[in-house]
Amino acid sequence: MAVPKGEDDAAVDAALIERYMQGDQRAAAEIVKRHAAALARFASSTGEREEIDELVQDTFVRAFNSLETFRADSSLRTWLFTILRRLVLDRKRAERRRGNTVELEEGHAVQAFDALDALVADETAQRVARALERLSPMQREVFVLRVTEGTAYGEIAKILGSTEGACRVHYHNAMKAVKEFLDDQ
Amino acid sequence: MTSECNDISVRDLLPEYVHDTLPAAERARVTRHLEACDACSAEVAVIRSVRSAFAAVAPKVAIPRIVAALPAAPRPARAAAPVLAGGAAFGFWRIAAGLALVALGGTSVVLARRVMGVRISPAPATAPAIAVAPKARPESGATVRQTATALPAHPPAAGAEEGVSFGGGFSDLTDDQLKDLLREVDGMQATPSADPEEHVAPIVSVPAPIVPLNDGGNHAW
Numbered sequence: 001m002a003v004p005k006g007e008d009d010a011a012v013d014a015a016l017i018e019r020y021m022q023g024d025q026r027a028a029a030e031i032v033k034r035h036a037a038a039l040a041r042f043a044s045s046t047g048e049r050e051e052i053d054e055l056v057q058d059t060f061v062r063a064f065n066s067l068e069t070f071r072a073d074s075s076l077r078t079w080l081f082t083i084l085r086r087l088v089l090d091r092k093r094a095e096r097r098r099g100n101t102v103e104l105e106e107g108h109a110v111q112a113f114d115a116l117d118a119l120v121a122d123e124t125a126q127r128v129a130r131a132l133e134r135l136s137p138m139q140r141e142v143f144v145l146r147v148t149e150g151t152a153y154g155e156i157a158k159i160l161g162s163t164e165g166a167c168r169v170h171y172h173n174a175m176k177a178v179k180e181f182l183d184d185q
Numbered sequence: 186m187t188s189e190c191n192d193i194s195v196r197d198l199l200p201e202y203v204h205d206t207l208p209a210a211e212r213a214r215v216t217r218h219l220e221a222c223d224a225c226s227a228e229v230a231v232i233r234s235v236r237s238a239f240a241a242v243a244p245k246v247a248i249p250r251i252v253a254a255l256p257a258a259p260r261p262a263r264a265a266a267p268v269l270a271g272g273a274a275f276g277f278w279r280i281a282a283g284l285a286l287v288a289l290g291g292t293s294v295v296l297a298r299r300v301m302g303v304r305i306s307p308a309p310a311t312a313p314a315i316a317v318a319p320k321a322r323p324e325s326g327a328t329v330r331q332t333a334t335a336l337p338a339h340p341p342a343a344g345a346e347e348g349v350s351f352g353g354g355f356s357d358l359t360d361d362q363l364k365d366l367l368r369e370v371d372g373m374q375a376t377p378s379a380d381p382e383e384h385v386a387p388i389v390s391v392p393a394p395i396v397p398l399n400d401g402g403n404h405a406w
Contacts, residue, residue, distance in 0.1 A: 124234055
């Protein structure tokens with residue numbers, strides 16, 4: 001019987017963490033290689049356009065500084081996403097305090113997400129980007145994690161501090177909205 | 186526009202189907218469902234489009250720079266144990282060496298004081314002590330203790346008055362003894378030999394309170 005990829009990934013991550021804790025710095029490089037791109041994608045889905053590289057780096061630095069607190073009840077990638085999301089929220093709160101208003105809450109008409117629209121030249125990708133712009137931040141985060149990373153609802157709920165049921169509802173509503181937008185184009 | 190599929194159990198698996206993370210049996214089940222369901226097929230198409238869009242704009246991250254910013258890997262616990270054990274062992278030997286040095290130093294001070302006292306003591310009592318002192322070693326505590334306790338055992342009172350004055354002892358010699366002493370002194374080489382044994386024997390045999398110094402008698406008179 002084939003081992004599900006998620007379980008396989010968790011085993012690989014656990015082995016790498018063990019090697020790192022035993023003093024193998026190369027294991028840290030392997031961990032970064034495995035998750036950096038996914039973190040960057042997730043960062044861009046939150047509306048971050050600049051300093052994504054720095055954001056991903058800060059995420060890893062913070063994670064490795066508290067790696068002994070990591071518990072395997074969720075995957076390493078889920079934990080990294082959680083750290084990154086907190087960093088994003090902290091940054092946006094700081095920007096808001098400085099007067100650079102960035103909408104964070106659900107239901108706001110103005111969305112900060114335009115990273116794809118600004119960067120994608122492909123027509124289909126641009127239409128996807130516009131479809132995602134119409135989603136609420138929570139719908140978009142759930143949708144992106146589910147579609148681009150294949151993250152399970154339970155893991156998404158941990159990352160976003162929500163429930164599995166709520167995430168499932170957000171995903172299906174987002175999927176319906178995106179499909180309708182793409183069909184109307 | 187396609188209507189939604191009511192088979193939630195399959196719809197929930199579509200992202201995993203696209204990511205190819207399903208077990209074989211479930212993947213086969215989803216494949217069969219997709220052949221008959223336009224709504225789910227359309228949903229799979231959306232998932233693939235979104236994935237492609239994100240792949241196209243995925244920000245490049247400088248992995249070497251991130252790795253360089255990471256904290257150094259912690260020292261392994263297994264490697265730390267021998268270091269601690271070695272350090273503890275090294276510390277033990279340092280303490281032992283320190284105690285040996287203190288014992289040696291203390292013994293040297295005691296012996297030096299005894300030697301100074303011996304120089305004003307009668308010759309028969311001091312000669313053995315002088316011979317023992319250079320051989321005392323720090324690891325032989327018994328020898329050191331024996332030497333230290335043996336020295337006070339000599340009756341100082343008996344020779345104390347005799348030895349108060351270095352030159353006064355000659356006044357107790359008879360004329361014959363003085364003549365013998367002078368003959369022996371005349372017979373000595375002007376330049377001392379490098380071999381201390383030749384000088385120690387005649388000097389110790391002199392019944393005067395003159396005691397050879399603790400240099401093996403290698404000195405001129």
